[in-house]
Amino acid sequence: MQEQKVITAHQLTKVFGNFTAVDHITFEVDRGEIFGFLGANGAGKTTAMRMLCGLLLPTSGTASVAGFDVYRQNEMIKRNIGYMSQKFSLYEDLTVRENIRFYAGIYGLSDVQIKQKTGSLLAQLHIEDQEKTLVRDLPLGWKQKLAFSIAIVHDPAIVFLDEPTGGVDPVARKEFWGMIYETSAKGITIFVTTHYMDEAEYCNRVSIMVDGKIEALDTPAKLMKTYDANSMDGVFLKLARKATRAGE
Amino acid sequence: MRALKFLLQKELRQISRDPAIFRILFIMPIIQLLILPLAADYEIKNINLGVVDRDHSEYSRKLVNKIISSGYFRLKDYGNSFPKALHTIEQDKTDLILEIPSHFERDLVQDNEATLFVAVNAINGVKAGLGGAYIQGIIQDYNQVVRTQWIQYPKFNPQATIEVTSSDWYNPHMNYQVFMVPGILVMLVTMIGSSFAASNIVKEKEMGTIEQINVTPIKKYQFILGKLIPFWMIAITVLTIGLVIARLVYGIVPLGNYLTIYLFASIYLLAILGLGLLLSTYAQTQQQSMLVSFFVTMIFNLLSGLYTPIESMPEWAQWITKFNPVSYFIEVIRMVMLKGSGLADIKYHILAVIGFAVFFNGWAVINYKKRSS
Amino acid sequence: MKQFLVFVRKEFLHIWRDSRTLFILIWMPIVQIILYGFALTNEVKNSKIAILDESKDEATTVIINQIDASRYFQVVAYLHTFKEIGATFRQGKVRMVVVFPQGFRDDLLHTHHAQIQLIADASDPNMANTLTNYASSIINDYQETLDRDVKMPYQINTQVRMLYNPELKGAYNFVPGVMALVLMLVCAMMTSMAIVREKEMGTMEVILVSPLKPFRIIIAKTIPYLMVSMLNIASILLLSVYALDVPIAGNLTLLIGESILFTVTSLSIGILISNSVKTQQAAMFTSMMSLFLPTLLFSGFLFPVENMPIALQIISNIVPAKWYYIIVKQIMIKGLGFQYVWKETLVLIGMTAALLAISIRNFKIRLE
Numbered sequence: 001m002q003e004q005k006v007i008t009a010h011q012l013t014k015v016f017g018n019f020t021a022v023d024h025i026t027f028e029v030d031r032g033e034i035f036g037f038l039g040a041n042g043a044g045k046t047t048a049m050r051m052l053c054g055l056l057l058p059t060s061g062t063a064s065v066a067g068f069d070v071y072r073q074n075e076m077i078k079r080n081i082g083y084m085s086q087k088f089s090l091y092e093d094l095t096v097r098e099n100i101r102f103y104a105g106i107y108g109l110s111d112v113q114i115k116q117k118t119g120s121l122l123a124q125l126h127i128e129d130q131e132k133t134l135v136r137d138l139p140l141g142w143k144q145k146l147a148f149s150i151a152i153v154h155d156p157a158i159v160f161l162d163e164p165t166g167g168v169d170p171v172a173r174k175e176f177w178g179m180i181y182e183t184s185a186k187g188i189t190i191f192v193t194t195h196y197m198d199e200a201e202y203c204n205r206v207s208i209m210v211d212g213k214i215e216a217l218d219t220p221a222k223l224m225k226t227y228d229a230n231s232m233d234g235v236f237l238k239l240a241r242k243a244t245r246a247g248e
Numbered sequence: 249m250r251a252l253k254f255l256l257q258k259e260l261r262q263i264s265r266d267p268a269i270f271r272i273l274f275i276m277p278i279i280q281l282l283i284l285p286l287a288a289d290y291e292i293k294n295i296n297l298g299v300v301d302r303d304h305s306e307y308s309r310k311l312v313n314k315i316i317s318s319g320y321f322r323l324k325d326y327g328n329s330f331p332k333a334l335h336t337i338e339q340d341k342t343d344l345i346l347e348i349p350s351h352f353e354r355d356l357v358q359d360n361e362a363t364l365f366v367a368v369n370a371i372n373g374v375k376a377g378l379g380g381a382y383i384q385g386i387i388q389d390y391n392q393v394v395r396t397q398w399i400q401y402p403k404f405n406p407q408a409t410i411e412v413t414s415s416d417w418y419n420p421h422m423n424y425q426v427f428m429v430p431g432i433l434v435m436l437v438t439m440i441g442s443s444f445a446a447s448n449i450v451k452e453k454e455m456g457t458i459e460q461i462n463v464t465p466i467k468k469y470q471f472i473l474g475k476l477i478p479f480w481m482i483a484i485t486v487l488t489i490g491l492v493i494a495r496l497v498y499g500i501v502p503l504g505n506y507l508t509i510y511l512f513a514s515i516y517l518l519a520i521l522g523l524g525l526l527l528s529t530y531a532q533t534q535q536q537s538m539l540v541s542f543f544v545t546m547i548f549n550l551l552s553g554l555y556t557p558i559e560s561m562p563e564w565a566q567w568i569t570k571f572n573p574v575s576y577f578i579e580v581i582r583m584v585m586l587k588g589s590g591l592a593d594i595k596y597h598i599l600a601v602i603g604f605a606v607f608f609n610g611w612a613v614i615n616y617k618k619r620s621s
Numbered sequence: 622m623k624q625f626l627v628f629v630r631k632e633f634l635h636i637w638r639d640s641r642t643l644f645i646l647i648w649m650p651i652v653q654i655i656l657y658g659f660a661l662t663n664e665v666k667n668s669k670i671a672i673l674d675e676s677k678d679e680a681t682t683v684i685i686n687q688i689d690a691s692r693y694f695q696v697v698a699y700l701h702t703f704k705e706i707g708a709t710f711r712q713g714k715v716r717m718v719v720v721f722p723q724g725f726r727d728d729l730l731h732t733h734h735a736q737i738q739l740i741a742d743a744s745d746p747n748m749a750n751t752l753t754n755y756a757s758s759i760i761n762d763y764q765e766t767l768d769r770d771v772k773m774p775y776q777i778n779t780q781v782r783m784l785y786n787p788e789l790k791g792a793y794n795f796v797p798g799v800m801a802l803v804l805m806l807v808c809a810m811m812t813s814m815a816i817v818r819e820k821e822m823g824t825m826e827v828i829l830v831s832p833l834k835p836f837r838i839i840i841a842k843t844i845p846y847l848m849v850s851m852l853n854i855a856s857i858l859l860l861s862v863y864a865l866d867v868p869i870a871g872n873l874t875l876l877i878g879e880s881i882l883f884t885v886t887s888l889s890i891g892i893l894i895s896n897s898v899k900t901q902q903a904a905m906f907t908s909m910m911s912l913f914l915p916t917l918l919f920s921g922f923l924f925p926v927e928n929m930p931i932a933l934q935i936i937s938n939i940v941p942a943k944w945y946y947i948i949v950k951q952i953m954i955k956g957l958g959f960q961y962v963w964k965e966t967l968v969l970i971g972m973t974a975a976l977l978a979i980s981i982r983n984f985k986i987r988l989e
Contacts, residue, residue, distance in 0.1 A: 053463050054462075054463070054618070054619055055459065055462055055463065055618075055619055055620065056619060056620055056621070057619055057620070057621040074619060075465055078463055078464060078465045079465045081463070083459075083460065083463040085456055085459050085460060086456070087455065087456035088456075089455070089456045089457045089459060089460035090457070091258065091262065091457055092455070093261075093262050093265045093266065094258065094261055094262065094265075098258070098261060101254070101257075102254050102257070102258045103460075103464070105250065105251065105253070105254030105257075106251050106254055106255075106461075106464045106465070106466055107464060107465070108250065108251075108465070134265075279914070283918075283933070284918065286929060286930055286933055287918050287919070287924045287929050287933055288924050289924070289925070289928040289929070290663075290746075290747050290924070290925065290928070291746060291747070291928060292747060292750075293928065294927060294928075337784065338951075338955060338957055338961060339961065340947070340951075356775055356777065357775070360772070360774050360775055360776060361775075361776045361777075361778065362776075362777055362778070363777075363778040363779070363780060364777060364778070364779045364780070365779075365780050365782070366779055366780065366781045366782065367781075367782045367784055368781065368782070368783050368784060369784055369785065370783035370784055370785055370786040370787065370789055370793075371785050371786050371793050371794050371950060371954050371955075372794045372925075373663070373664055373786060373789030373790060373791055373793070373794065374663050374664075374665075374747055374751060374789075374791075375925075376783055376786070376789060377665075377751055377754070377789055378747065378750055378751060378754065380781050380783070381750075381754040381758075383779075384779050384781065387777055387779050388777075390777070391775065391776070391777045394775050394777070395773075395774065395775045398774070398775060399774060399775075408729045408730070408733045408734070408735070408764065408767045408768065409733065409734055409735075409764065410729070410735050410736070410737055410760055410761075410763070410764045411734065411735070411736045411737070412736075412737050412738075412739060412756075412757045412760055412761075413736060413737075413738050413739070414738070414739040414740070414741060414753045414757070415738065415739070415740050415741070416741050416743035416746075416749055417710065417740060417741065417742060417743060418710070418742060418743055418744050419743040419744055419746060419749075420743070422743060422746040422749075422750075423746070424746060426744075427744050427745055427746070534902055538902060538905055538906075539645065539905070542905070542909065543645075543649065546653075546913075547656065550657055550660075550661060551656065551657075551660050551661075555661070555923050555924075556660075556661050556662055556663050556791075556795075556923075557663060557745065557748060559665075559666070559667060559668055559669070559716075560662045560663055560664045560665065560666060560791060561659070561660040561662070562659050562660070565656070565659055565660035568660075579713060582744055583711065583713050586744045587710055587711050587713075587742070587744065588711060589711040589712070589713070590711070593708075593711045593712045593713070
């Protein structure tokens with residue numbers, strides 16, 4: 001079957017000077033999965049994700065995203081992925097509508113499509129009356145949802161989320177994961193990094209990075225069994241005891 | 249290409265909402281075009297004169313009157329003692345002292361010769377040079393007056409005289425505003441253009457939106473163009489406003505063609521904006537980019553030939569100005585506005601700024617990496 | 622006192638560890654002094670001129686050679702027709718054209734009267750005037766060689782003595798101004814940014830909560846910059862004397878004292894700015910607008926204050942750099958003593974006191 005594996009990485013490594021941020025990691029992500037990339041601060045998650053998104057050139061190893069090679073087909077990858085950064089990266093001095101229009105346009109949607117997408121996006125988020133509000137005037141929870149929606153405005157194969165729930169209260173976090181489920185149900189693969197271990201339980205499979213290496217990779221249920229813990233937090237603590245790197 | 253259209257839309261919207269931009273667009277032109285030309289008047293006038301008259305004769309009085317009525321000098325001190333007069337120079341109350349020794353008139357008439365003494369505060373070399381030349385010119389004129397009183401010309405004209413006539417082209421009223429206002433306008437447009445461009449990319453870096461852009465399929469050159477074009481439009485607008493002010497407030501109309509100015513300005517702005525963008529790609533924080541662009545701007549500003557002539561600089565400094573795009577525009581705008589120079593006359597300058605534009609923008613595109621290593 | 626010193630030490634460490642700031646604080650002034658000290662001048666030398674010689678005889682050749690030989694002129698073009706003059710000016714090649722009519726020498730010998738025309742590009746009026754004057758005096762000298770044996774009756778001779786700067790060097794006028802500019806910039810701008818950085822980072826609150834009095838905090842913050850400034854003063858003076866050939870004619874101690882005073886004034890401005898702004902960016906922008914531009918405009922070294930309209934002249938009195946520029950010129954160039962600068966010194970002291978008073982008052986209010 002074509003392209004069941006939307007992300008593959010083999011011995012992917014990133015070295016900065018004499019510091020190995022990502023140490024020969026190997027893993028695969030299936031189409032439609034919600035794949036969690038966990039680890040403490042400084043474990044190398046963000047670095048790894050950046051390599052997959054084409055923001056960072058790997059030092060060695062191979063990887064492919066949506067069937068394209070990260071070294072040579074970088075720009076093709078970008079057409080097929082969505083991305084939401086830690087800072088949500090919306091233009092604060094533009095309105096909700098203007099942000100949507102801009103990103104949709106950049107990804108090559110036609111004017112008709114843009115209009116359509118904008119309408120449905122605003123409806124989905126229930127913020128039709130806020131479409132002319134400047135993003136800087138939106139509460140944090142709304143910004144987060146908006147950033148996510150914009151990340152998938154062009155219906156990419158995969159969407160990368162870098163610590164998408166940072167600084168958001170637990171209720172909003174839960175709502176957000178609701179959105180992620182809906183998106184996954186549409187067939188979009190979700191690759192999400194986080195240091196909130198409880199969110200791991202929302203993923204299909206998770207990998208846990210410690211000191212640049214993948215120390216564990218499985219479904220949350222199986223991990224909890226293997227490590228004899230009754231929460232992902234517990235799993236993580238057991239793994240983290242081995243860690244030698246301090247947080248970022 | 250469509251991506252470019254969206255980029256431009258976004259940039260223009262952001263610009264129109266930025267309060268700082270409007271503040272700068274109003275404050276800077278006003279300060280620079282209305283106040284600066286008032287200050288930048290280098291004309292040598294109102295030289296403060298001190299006279300030590302030990303003769304108190306008809307000739308000495310006539311001479312002093314002639315000097316004062318020339319309009320170049322203001323009599324600030326009149327006395328008997330040279331040391332006291334020197335004191336006034338020390339106190340900066342006078343710039344120049346004329347000492348008329350005792351028996352001046354008598355010596356001149358009886359011995360055919362007399363000597364006057366002039367002491368000048370030469371800290372400002374140009375002022376001293378011109379002041380000395382003016383007073384000597386007046387004294388020589390007065391000398392002729394005395395001679396014609398005693399002698400009939402042309403009976404007595406045994407020697408050869410070379411008559412030197414001088415004419416001043418292009419600035420008949422010898423007005424410094426005509427010279428300075430165009431240059432100041434260049435400075436204004438340059439500062440506005442470069443400071444906006446320099447801080448813009450860095451702001452996106454700081455906010456994190458640049459990462460978002462890097463993940464999209466936008467091409468590098470599209471991104472750079474998306475930044476260049478809006479600022480170019482703003483700068484050209486400022487240039488136009490400036491030219492209008494120059495015409496309405498100062499009555500300065502170019503002898504040459506407005507189109508020549510706009511053509512050159514368009515290319516020049518690409519170079520300056522490119523430099524700003526280039527600086528922006530190197531800086532991590534807005535503070536850094538502001539600091540760097542401030543110092544670079546200051547150097548470009550002061551060493552551009554706007555305030556002091558490039559010819560007066562030492563060789564090595566003149567070489568530096570060849571790498572300063574601002575000096576080219578200052579020269580061009582003065583040439584076009586005051587002397588009516590045309591495109592053919594400034595072809596060397598045009599080539600130079602094209603070179604700068606390609607260089608800075610090319611470097612910026614290369615340097616701006618969507619992917620770090 | 623000990624707490625105070627601890628604070629000062631911390632401030633030193635800040636500067637020391639931030640190599641970029643250190644670079645700006647120490648190297649930038651040196652680079653600027655050298656750059657501007659050498660390059661900013663309106664001295665006339667090697668001005669490019671053209672000759673239109675319609676005679677081409679011995680007399681014109683001699684005169685042309687003398688003009689070319691002088692350090693003021695450099696003959697770069699020989700024109701053939703009057704029409705070419707306009708084009709040459711329009712191309713920006715020369716500043717002046719010397720025109721010799723036909724039969725120059727013949728006229729001189731037979732009718733005892735010949736003409737030379739000097740056509741100057743008067744875009745820059747002073748330059749045109751100066752060049753015309755220099756050329757005229759060279760021609761005059763030549764004329765005198767012709768008439769060496771004949772004495773003019775009723776001759777008034779004028780002896781001109783150029784005081785303080787006999788060679789009319791531009792540096793004597795500009796270097797004191799550059800000193801003022803650089804000191805002011807570094808002290809005020811850097812200090813204001815340093816203090817505001819603390820505010821921005823949020824550590825200011827922590828310090829304010831400490832038992833150290835706010836005034837002492839301010840002083841502690843400025844002491845490292847005072848030290849750095851003294852280093853700058855020293856390097857600036859050394860460069861002026863040895864690199865730029867501007868000797869110190871007067872009392873070195875007095876000059877250093879006044880420079881320190883000016884530094885303190887600049888630091889006070891920096892403190893005031895830092896009190897009024899919230900971000901480093903704003904600090905920088907405010908410094909630029911309220912310090913750099915006014916210093917450039919009104920200190921008097923770049924633009925003659927005496928030519929400005931009265932309103933601007935009054936404004937120039939508020940600019941500390943104006944007073945310091947006068948002081949430096951009096952001491953360094955004219956070699957005068959304190960009795961000639963006491964008024965200006967008093968003004969600077971007054972400004973400093975006023976600025977500090979306002980800063981303290983503002984700072985206190987902030988605590989509430």
